[in-house]
Amino acid sequence: MSKHRVWLITGASSGFGREMTELVLKKGNIAVATARKPETLDVSKSQEIKEVFVQISETFGRLDVVFNNAGYAFLGEVEATPEDAARAMSDTNFWGATNISREAVKFSREMNKPIGGRLVVNSSEAGFHAMPGLGFYSSSKHEGLTAALAQGLDPE
Numbered sequence: 001m002s003k004h005r006v007w008l009i010t011g012a013s014s015g016f017g018r019e020m021t022e023l024v025l026k027k028g029n030i031a032v033a034t035a036r037k038p039e040t041l042d043v044s045k046s047q048e049i050k051e052v053f054v055q056i057s058e059t060f061g062r063l064d065v066v067f068n069n070a071g072y073a074f075l076g077e078v079e080a081t082p083e084d085a086a087r088a089m090s091d092t093n094f095w096g097a098t099n100i101s102r103e104a105v106k107f108s109r110e111m112n113k114p115i116g117g118r119l120v121v122n123s124s125e126a127g128f129h130a131m132p133g134l135g136f137y138s139s140s141k142h143e144g145l146t147a148a149l150a151q152g153l154d155p156e
Helices: 015-026 046-060 083-110 135-140 144-151
Strands: 006-009 030-033 065-068 118-121
Touching: 006 015, 006 046, 015 030, 030 046, 046 083, 065 083, 083 118, 083 135, 083 144
Parallel strands: 006 030, 006 065, 065 118
Antiparallel strands: none
């Protein structure tokens, strides 16, 4: 096995995702970095997520670390936010993160035997403490599902 780790980093076009991608590459590791472009990966589409994991398996044969980071926010009052906008954000922030985590755990169990892998889910303080103007964002970033998933996994 190569000493270089293979990383999947979602939301790599800016912020933490971009910084993590730069750090991973600087350390000599391999980064499969996805951004908010339809030709790379739309995390709101579960089939595209599955395809990325298949491509990683076919290309590298393993995946050591998933940095589950894709997401976005907008400011708006709950009563004034259009439902389609709130649903689109939830599809990215909640369902995107959920489906990336599901596929990462499945990949680690099935493809990375016996060593598994690492899953890092980047969230927001708003997921723990709701803030005015960020009601839908706070809801979409709540960490209940990730906490439940972590309790069911063996971190060793």
